[in-house]
Amino acid sequence: MKFSDFILYLLSGIIFGFVLMKSEVVSWFRIQEMFRFDDIHMYGIIGLAVLVGVISIQIIKRTGAKDRTGTPISIEDKDPTQYKRYLIGGSLFGLGWALLGACPAPMFALLGSGLTVMIVPIITAILGTYLYGVLRDRLPH
Amino acid sequence: MIDLLYQPWPWYVAGPIIGIMIPLLLIVGNKAFGISSNFRHICAACAPANVKFFQYDWKSGLWNLVLLLGVVIGGFLGGWVFANPEPIDLSESTVSSLQELGIQDFTGFVPADLFSWEVLASPTGIIVLAIGGFLVGFGTRYAGGCTSGHAISGLSNLQLASLIAVIGFFIGGLLMTYVLLPIIL
Numbered sequence: 001m002k003f004s005d006f007i008l009y010l011l012s013g014i015i016f017g018f019v020l021m022k023s024e025v026v027s028w029f030r031i032q033e034m035f036r037f038d039d040i041h042m043y044g045i046i047g048l049a050v051l052v053g054v055i056s057i058q059i060i061k062r063t064g065a066k067d068r069t070g071t072p073i074s075i076e077d078k079d080p081t082q083y084k085r086y087l088i089g090g091s092l093f094g095l096g097w098a099l100l101g102a103c104p105a106p107m108f109a110l111l112g113s114g115l116t117v118m119i120v121p122i123i124t125a126i127l128g129t130y131l132y133g134v135l136r137d138r139l140p141h
Numbered sequence: 142m143i144d145l146l147y148q149p150w151p152w153y154v155a156g157p158i159i160g161i162m163i164p165l166l167l168i169v170g171n172k173a174f175g176i177s178s179n180f181r182h183i184c185a186a187c188a189p190a191n192v193k194f195f196q197y198d199w200k201s202g203l204w205n206l207v208l209l210l211g212v213v214i215g216g217f218l219g220g221w222v223f224a225n226p227e228p229i230d231l232s233e234s235t236v237s238s239l240q241e242l243g244i245q246d247f248t249g250f251v252p253a254d255l256f257s258w259e260v261l262a263s264p265t266g267i268i269v270l271a272i273g274g275f276l277v278g279f280g281t282r283y284a285g286g287c288t289s290g291h292a293i294s295g296l297s298n299l300q301l302a303s304l305i306a307v308i309g310f311f312i313g314g315l316l317m318t319y320v321l322l323p324i325i326l
Contacts, residue, residue, distance in 0.1 A: 046156070131279055
């Protein structure tokens with residue numbers, strides 16, 4: 001990896017992590033509030049993020065924009081016929097999200113903020129991913 | 142000006158900045174924004190064993206691991222260096238329903254009642270931290286993405302697959318919130 005790539009990805013991550021903290025997306029409380037439909041906060045964040053994402057992807061696709069190295073930007077489509085994996089996997093993820101109150105990025109942002117106990121869910125999440133890898137061929141997709 | 146770094150940011154400021162991550166990573170290196178693949182890269186780097194799912198060159202995900210390192214640093218800056226001293230301005234109905242479940246500490250990002258090394262010794266602590274993390278890790282890879290990969294990246298690219306995954310997130314999340322959490326806490 002080139003040093004310039006390293007710096008750009010690192011900076012992108014820093015911005016993302018910083019916004020996750022400042023917007024309180026990392027908060028267990030905010031996730032509880034979201035699943036109780038008590039406030040617009042989380043819906044506003046995800047909704048506007050998607051809005052900006054949709055507009056930018058449409059611009060990129062329609063203008064045939066290129067990346068920094070001059071390669072045309074391509075975005076892989078996801079296969080919607082594997083609906084079982086999205087529904088079952090998604091539901092298991094949702095159970096964990098509402099329980100732990102943190103999805104993957106917030107786990108790491110919270111760890112960085114000094115909440116050392118987050119190393120526990122990070123390790124068990126890695127174990128969960130590992131178990132999925134082992135069981136993959138036997139699960140409905 | 143510097144006050145803005147300490148204060149919480151409203152949703153209409155934070156949302157668009159998170160959305161910018163998508164074109165940013167596409168332009169920087171033709172990368173699709175997503176975080177949870179890193180768990181897979183870590184498995185592949187540390188213990189691929191003879192599991193086919195982990196037999197690939199994990200270095201292809203190095204950019205994402207660097208992004209993740211940035212998230213940790215961003216968390217340090219946003220939650221430690223420029224920490225907001227005030228408690229989160231939660232809606233009253235959330236506070237009262239959580240109080241009914243026995244949550245007492247509302248001072249930080251997470252309740253100390255659940256997130257501390259001491260609590261980890263209790264069944265509740267193990268369920269929330271260890272099982273919660275396990276479900277996130279298993280579920281996200283099974284679903285092929287997490288909040289960033291599906292809810293933000295996937296929906297932004299108008300993917301039906303991601304919409305189904307997000308519906309799944311809410312099926313699981315609502316079941317946990319209304320049925321299981323009152324039993325666990």
